[in-house]
Amino acid sequence: MSESLLRADHLKKYFRSGKGNVHAVDDVSFSIEKGKTLGVVGESGCGKSTLGRTVLRLEEPTSGNVYFNGEDISGFGRRRMWEMRQKMQMIFQDPFSSLNPRMTVSEAIEDPLILYRLCPDREKRAKRIAELMDTVGLAQRLTNTYPHELDGGRRQRIGIARALALNPEFIVCDEPVSALDVSIQAQILNLLQDLQKELNLTYMFITHDLSVVYHISDEIMVMYLGQVVEKAPSEILFANPLHPYTKALLSAIPVPSLHNRRTRMIMKGEITSPIDPPAECRFAKRCGQACDRCFREEPHLFEAEPGHFVSCHAVEKGL
Amino acid sequence: MRNENPQLPPGAEKKKSRFGDTWKRLAENKAAMAGLFFLLFLIFMALTADLFFDYQKSCVDLNIASRLQWPSAEHWFGTDEFGRDMFARVVFGSRISLSIGFAAVAFGLFIGGIMGAVSGYFGGAIDNIIMRLCDIFLAVPMMLMAIVIVAALGTSILNLVIALAISCVPIFARIVRSAVLSVRDAEYVEAARAIGGKTGHIIFRYILPNCIGPIIVQTTLRIAATISNIAALSFIGLGVQAPRPEWGALLSGGRNFIRDSSYLATIPGICIMLTILSLNLLGDGLRDALDPRLR
Amino acid sequence: MTEKEKTPPALWIRDLSVEFRGRNSTVYALSGLNLKINKGETLGLVGETGAGKTTAGLSVLGLVASPPGVITGGSISVAGKEIIAPLTGDEAELVRKRWGEKKHRFDPGVKRCVSEEEMMEMRGRHVSMIFQDPMTSLNPVITVEKQISEVISKHTDVSGSEALRRAGDMLELVGIPRSRGKEYPHQFSGGMKQRVVIAMALALSPELLIADEPTTALDVTIQAQVLDMMKKLRDENRTSMLMITHDLGIVADICDRVSVIYAGRVVEHGTLSDVFDHTLHPYTKGLFASLPDLENRETRLKPIRGLMPDPSIRYTGCPFADRCDEASEVCRKEAPPVYHRTEDHMTVCHLYRDKADKKGMRET
Numbered sequence: 001m002s003e004s005l006l007r008a009d010h011l012k013k014y015f016r017s018g019k020g021n022v023h024a025v026d027d028v029s030f031s032i033e034k035g036k037t038l039g040v041v042g043e044s045g046c047g048k049s050t051l052g053r054t055v056l057r058l059e060e061p062t063s064g065n066v067y068f069n070g071e072d073i074s075g076f077g078r079r080r081m082w083e084m085r086q087k088m089q090m091i092f093q094d095p096f097s098s099l100n101p102r103m104t105v106s107e108a109i110e111d112p113l114i115l116y117r118l119c120p121d122r123e124k125r126a127k128r129i130a131e132l133m134d135t136v137g138l139a140q141r142l143t144n145t146y147p148h149e150l151d152g153g154r155r156q157r158i159g160i161a162r163a164l165a166l167n168p169e170f171i172v173c174d175e176p177v178s179a180l181d182v183s184i185q186a187q188i189l190n191l192l193q194d195l196q197k198e199l200n201l202t203y204m205f206i207t208h209d210l211s212v213v214y215h216i217s218d219e220i221m222v223m224y225l226g227q228v229v230e231k232a233p234s235e236i237l238f239a240n241p242l243h244p245y246t247k248a249l250l251s252a253i254p255v256p257s258l259h260n261r262r263t264r265m266i267m268k269g270e271i272t273s274p275i276d277p278p279a280e281c282r283f284a285k286r287c288g289q290a291c292d293r294c295f296r297e298e299p300h301l302f303e304a305e306p307g308h309f310v311s312c313h314a315v316e317k318g319l
Numbered sequence: 320m321r322n323e324n325p326q327l328p329p330g331a332e333k334k335k336s337r338f339g340d341t342w343k344r345l346a347e348n349k350a351a352m353a354g355l356f357f358l359l360f361l362i363f364m365a366l367t368a369d370l371f372f373d374y375q376k377s378c379v380d381l382n383i384a385s386r387l388q389w390p391s392a393e394h395w396f397g398t399d400e401f402g403r404d405m406f407a408r409v410v411f412g413s414r415i416s417l418s419i420g421f422a423a424v425a426f427g428l429f430i431g432g433i434m435g436a437v438s439g440y441f442g443g444a445i446d447n448i449i450m451r452l453c454d455i456f457l458a459v460p461m462m463l464m465a466i467v468i469v470a471a472l473g474t475s476i477l478n479l480v481i482a483l484a485i486s487c488v489p490i491f492a493r494i495v496r497s498a499v500l501s502v503r504d505a506e507y508v509e510a511a512r513a514i515g516g517k518t519g520h521i522i523f524r525y526i527l528p529n530c531i532g533p534i535i536v537q538t539t540l541r542i543a544a545t546i547s548n549i550a551a552l553s554f555i556g557l558g559v560q561a562p563r564p565e566w567g568a569l570l571s572g573g574r575n576f577i578r579d580s581s582y583l584a585t586i587p588g589i590c591i592m593l594t595i596l597s598l599n600l601l602g603d604g605l606r607d608a609l610d611p612r613l614r
Numbered sequence: 615m616t617e618k619e620k621t622p623p624a625l626w627i628r629d630l631s632v633e634f635r636g637r638n639s640t641v642y643a644l645s646g647l648n649l650k651i652n653k654g655e656t657l658g659l660v661g662e663t664g665a666g667k668t669t670a671g672l673s674v675l676g677l678v679a680s681p682p683g684v685i686t687g688g689s690i691s692v693a694g695k696e697i698i699a700p701l702t703g704d705e706a707e708l709v710r711k712r713w714g715e716k717k718h719r720f721d722p723g724v725k726r727c728v729s730e731e732e733m734m735e736m737r738g739r740h741v742s743m744i745f746q747d748p749m750t751s752l753n754p755v756i757t758v759e760k761q762i763s764e765v766i767s768k769h770t771d772v773s774g775s776e777a778l779r780r781a782g783d784m785l786e787l788v789g790i791p792r793s794r795g796k797e798y799p800h801q802f803s804g805g806m807k808q809r810v811v812i813a814m815a816l817a818l819s820p821e822l823l824i825a826d827e828p829t830t831a832l833d834v835t836i837q838a839q840v841l842d843m844m845k846k847l848r849d850e851n852r853t854s855m856l857m858i859t860h861d862l863g864i865v866a867d868i869c870d871r872v873s874v875i876y877a878g879r880v881v882e883h884g885t886l887s888d889v890f891d892h893t894l895h896p897y898t899k900g901l902f903a904s905l906p907d908l909e910n911r912e913t914r915l916k917p918i919r920g921l922m923p924d925p926s927i928r929y930t931g932c933p934f935a936d937r938c939d940e941a942s943e944v945c946r947k948e949a950p951p952v953y954h955r956t957e958d959h960m961t962v963c964h965l966y967r968d969k970a971d972k973k974g975m976r977e978t
Contacts, residue, residue: 043833044804058513082515090513098506101612102528111524112514146611151921152663162514181662182860186904186917193914208833215906215915234911252838254863256905258890261866264838271803 004031004067005202006055006170011064013047013054020276024050026226027064032219034169037196037203039217039234041210041249045274047226048206049093052172055204056088057081068170086116089163093175095155099147106143108158109133112165132161137191153184160191170202178209189216210253214238222246225274225282228301232308242310244287281313289314344608351604354597361594365414372407379562387580397582399572405583409590412564415476417594420546423480427487428538434488435495440503440522450496453489461486462551469557479558483545494537498530505529532606539602543595550591566591622694624822624854625651625674629700630688631723631878632669632678641925643669644878646688649856651822651871653693656848656855658869660862660901664922666878667858671824673698674856675743676726676733687723692741693821696727739769742815746827748807752799758810759785759795765817784813788843805836812844819851826858841868862901866890871958874898877923877933884959894953894961896938932964940965 013025024047032038042048053059055066057073065074073084092098099108109129112118119125130140136157147155156176163171173192177185193216195201207213213220213234220237222230222245230243241247248265255261267286281287284294293313301311345351368374382402390397396405438449456464468482502508503526511525550567552558559565566587573583627649634641644666651657661667672678674690676697690698701709701723728736737743745751753761762781767774782792788809799807808828815823825844829837845868848855857869865872865886872889874882874897882895893899900918907913920937923929932938935945944964951970954960 043835056513058509082517085513085515090510092506092510092513094506098510100507100511100525100529102610103524111511111516115515115517115520148612153921159510162510166514181922182901182904183662183918184921186915187919189906190915190917210834211906211908214908215911238908248835252834253908254837254841254861254867255908256862256866256890256902258866258886264842266839266842267835 003033005034005069006204007031007067008055009065009067011051011054011066012062013050013059014062017275022274023047023226023277024274025054025061028223028226028228029064030221030228030231032170032202032204034202035196035200036218037205037216039213039220040204040206040223041208041213041220042223043208043249045225046223047274048208048223049174051223052090052174052204052206056085056090056172058090086166087168088170089166089168089172091156091159091163091171091173091176094179095152095159096147096179098159099155101146101148104144104146105133105138105150105158108147109161109165112162116166118166128165132165135164135195136161137187151184152180153187156180156188157191160188160195164195164199167199168201170204172204172206174206175208176205177212178207185212192216210249222249225272225277227282228309228311229283230308230310231301232310236305236308240305240308242304242308242315243283243312244289244314245283287314341605341608345604348604348607350600351608354600354604357593357597358601361413361417364410365417368407368410368414372404372410374411387576387583389580390582396586397580399583400576405569405586408564408569409566409587412566412569412587413590415559415563416546416549416566416591419476419480419483419549420542423483423545424487424538424542426480426484427541428491428534430484431488431491432495432534435492436499436522436527438492439496439499440518440526446496449492453492456485456489457493462548465548465552466555466557469552474557474560476559479549479552482552483548486548487541487545490541491534491537494533495530498533499526502526502529531609535602535606535609539598542598546591546594621653622691623650624653624655624693625649625657625856626689626691627670627674628689630670630673630690630698631686632666632673633684633686634682635684636682639926642878642928643683643925644673645928646879647875648880648883649873651854651856653821653854654852655870656857656868658865658872659856659858659875660860660865660872661875662860662922664925665875667860667875668826669878670875671743671826671856671858674822674824675737675741676730677743685724689724692736697733698724699727700724735769738765738815738820739818740820741822741824742818742820743824743826744808744811744815744828747831748804748811749799749831751811752807754799757796757798758802762795762810762814762817765814769818781813781817784817785810787816787847788813789839803836805832805840808832808836808840809843812840812847816847816851816853820853822854822856823848824856824858827860828857829864830859830861837864844868862890862905874901877925877929879933879962881934881963882961884955888956888959892955892959894955894959894966895934895963896940896965897934900937932962 008031009029011025011028014021015024028051030038040048040051050059054061057066061074065072067073068084068088073081076084103111106129109132110125113125113128119128133140133143138154138157138161142150142154147158176192177188180188189212192203196203205213205216217234219231219233221228222243224245230237230241230246237246238250241250248267251262251265272282272285279298280296281290281294281299284290287294291314297313299311299313299316301309302316304310304315384402385398386400386402388394388398394404394406396409399405399408434449438446464486465482468485469478472478472481508521508525511521516525547567549558549565550570553565553568554571559568569587570584570591573580573587576583627647630644630647632644634643647666647670649657649659649670659667659670669678673685674692674697678685685698687700688698689696689700705725759778759781762784763774763777766772766780767777772780782795785795786792790806790809799810802810812828828844829840832840841864847853857865859865869886871885872883873880874889874895876897882889882898889898893902897918903916904918906915918937923933931946931948932941932950935941938945942964950962950964951967952960952962953966953970
């Protein structure tokens with residue numbers, strides 16, 4: 001734990017809406033060791049993207065702290081945060097909308113270099129751009145093309161090159177492959193893994209795709225309506241899911257094979273509203289194992305086995 | 320994969336200057352080029368008018384003997400009720416119409432553009448203040464406002480420009496604001512913040528280039544509208560003062576003779592129409608040429 | 615077997631070619647597509663972006679946007695009824711005389727065998743389509759039950775109140791309480807909207823349902839619910855189904871047979887166990903290898919190299935040759951032959967040329 005590069009402490013992000021506060025991220029704590037990948041899975045609206053943005057302070061947290069290399073960055077002023085941003089980058093979900101349509105490939109990659117005055121010399125900058133394009137596997141002939149002329153996979157490579165331009169230590173990957181075709185998705189996943197090894201990068205990998213998150217993460221955090229319901233090393237989580245939601249999620253993965261098929265757990269019922277939720281288990285209404293206590297008391301994360309955290313009354317009782 | 324000379328990779332599309340690229344694509348658009356050449360021709364005529372005509376003789380002196388002559392080889396556009404050559408008057412008139420039109424719109428675009436960009440990008444209270452201010456301006460009829468301003472400051476070309484520019488400001492502020500709003504929440508803007516982009520950089524590199532389309536179209540339309548507003552103001556005597564020729568003034572002057580000497584009103588009218596048409600064609604062409612997605 | 619031969623296939627597409635003719639370029643969306651769905655069966659049409667999956671679905675319903683889309687050849691029949699048929703020699707001659715070799719605005723290679731009115735009658739009644747995005751296929755200002763009942767009353771003679779009652783039945787069938795029918799689409803979650811769309815598509819129990827990525831916009835757990843429901847309804851009504859998807863997991867779950875489509879043509883076709891356990895075509899193999907392994911997370915992914923094929927190129931050889939590790943010279947030059955491993959399982963690939971069908975059969 002001492003080597004953790006990034007640590008979030010009781011992070012909360014509420015959005016105000018007409019009816020009350022939307023608890024997008026509600027009291028989330030985690031830490032990521034240097035060179036490792038933390039996977040964040042959950043369904044749409046569970047707050048995983050907001051969590052990623054809050055960690056980078058693209059959204060200001062409502063409360064809680066983020067520590068980077070032991071420093072509390074949540075109190076940083078604009079200037080220091082700007083400097084810090086070099087070390088913490090982001091890769092965006094949709095390669096079709098995350099690039100400025102009026103910038104060529106080289107201009108897009110050049111932009112962060114100009115912003116941080118990393119290569120004031122024009123020639124060196126061109127060299128650095130070529131180097132970055134090489135790193136992410138973009139052919140040099142594409143230098144002066146516009147994003148709309150390229151396919152999704154190549155665009156995502158531009159996004160990765162942009163993030164790498166500043167030599168970051170930590171990258172939040174927000175669904176970087178979900179808009180891509182399977183064959184291209186595998187290319188990008190391999191690229192991300194190679195880069196991690198080569199540059200000793202630390203990832204926070206946000207996705208809704210369970211098979212992808214299993215493949216790429218060292219540790220996985222499952223989110224449901226703004227809260228972490230389960231957190232464990234990947235193998236442990238997939239071999240022995242404890243939380244009923246995780247179980248349902250895993251059973252729902254469409255397996256591309258005719259053998260060892262899982263029996264599906266179909267969830268029933270209404271999804272609890274994220275607007276000022278009451279103090280109860282947020283999954284209780286859809287849970288097959290819910291008991292009285294689940295509707296009276298909010299469960300908290302506890303260590304069910306070494307390194308395996310879960311937030312569920314039923315599991316706690318069963319142990 | 321690695322390349323010896325990273326600046327000239329093999330097979331790469333040659334790096335074109337942004338201007339050269341835009342020009343090439345504009346040149347492919349025949350309608351836009353026609354508009355551009357007509358405008359250039361007008362500007363050329365306006366600038367060199369003194370070489371061909373004598374201002375005093377053709378626009379001020381009266382020559383009752385040759386009044387109200389239909390177009391002929393001697394007087395291409397005929398003569399007016401005081402016997403002055405209409406062709407010379409139209410050419411001299413274009414100076415005033417075009418310069419006031421362009422100047423007022425440029426001025427209005429500058430102020431309104433900044434107001435709209437600030438308003439759209441920051442939102443919140445600033446947005447509210449600026450937009451309510453614009454609403455107040457829009458609530459007053461544009462002509463009435465121009466009349467008040469000119470009447471208060473006195474009739475002069477500069478005051479006319481100010482009056483017309485002010486009437487453009489709220490329109491541009493609204494257009495730019497809505498264009499900015501439509502791209503402000505685009506993911507690439509957030510991506511720009513993630514790579515450490517500062518506000519000015521984001522507005523000028525990411526937001527404005529992506530809202531240029533509606534702004535250009537609105538600008539050309541405004542120039543056209545402004546030219547006809549000058550005409551209207553001249554008509555009620557608050558615009559350009561006689562004997563200075565101006566298209567609107569010529570048009571309204573010819574109105575009295577529409578029965579027998581219809582050319583007096585039609586020719587300046589056609590000039591205004593062609594100018595507006597050219598501006599619109601050029602504007603549409605520019606919008607398309609500036610958008611790399613339409614290549 | 616005998617019964618199968620008697621009843622015509624629910625959908626039979628032969629050699630279908632569709633082009634989109636733009637100002638500067640032509641996109642070849644489908645180039646000789648063959649598909650066959652037997653009555654009561656579900657066929658999975660698997661492929662990636664731009665492979666022509668959606669175009670295939672739309673052409674069955676006669677909904678390919680035209681212009682720019684033109685059907686240049688092939689035939690489509692639904693439950694034995696011809697919708698589109700190739701021109702006979704004489705007709706082709708007539709067309710050539712009238713229009714010359716000019717690029718046609720209309721479909722030059724085929725004739726439509728049903729009028730637009732008949733086609734309209736067919737859509738919804740006999741063939742229905744579910745689109746990917748449930749958010750955009752519902753009218754936001756009409757209540758859900760009204761929308762379903764409109765489909766019913768448009769195609770049948772039932773009274774308005776009867777149609778409304780049947781709409782309520784349909785809602786219950788897809789697991790939505792009847793009482794919620796009075797609500798508007800925005801009051802429903804994504805999964806429920808997609809159920810409404812399905813209810814609408816199945817309201818008149820069509821013989822053929824074309825589902826174009828029906829669960830892609832949904833979350834995994836909701837996707838599981840919707841798929842289960844579709845399976846149940848299909849089995850109850852003996853509906854034939856064309857399931858268009860990019861997800862092999864969904865295919866394994868719901869389909870009887872699979873056609874793998876690449877660059878507008880089917881490269882492999884067979885029953886589930888044929889395609890999943892006896893994979894023949896290198897592209898199909900590549901698709902499986904690209905997926906993360908759920909058993910062992912250390913396995914490195916083996917992506918298919920290269921990019922999607924350029925749809926504006928007309929390939930003479932095999933369109934997959936540039937991305938194929940086993941490609942040889944011949945793959946780039948000659949169109950690949952058809953090989954039937956079993957009666958049902960076929961592939962189009964040069965790897966199996968020695969064993970390929972003698973006469974270059976195209977029948978599926």
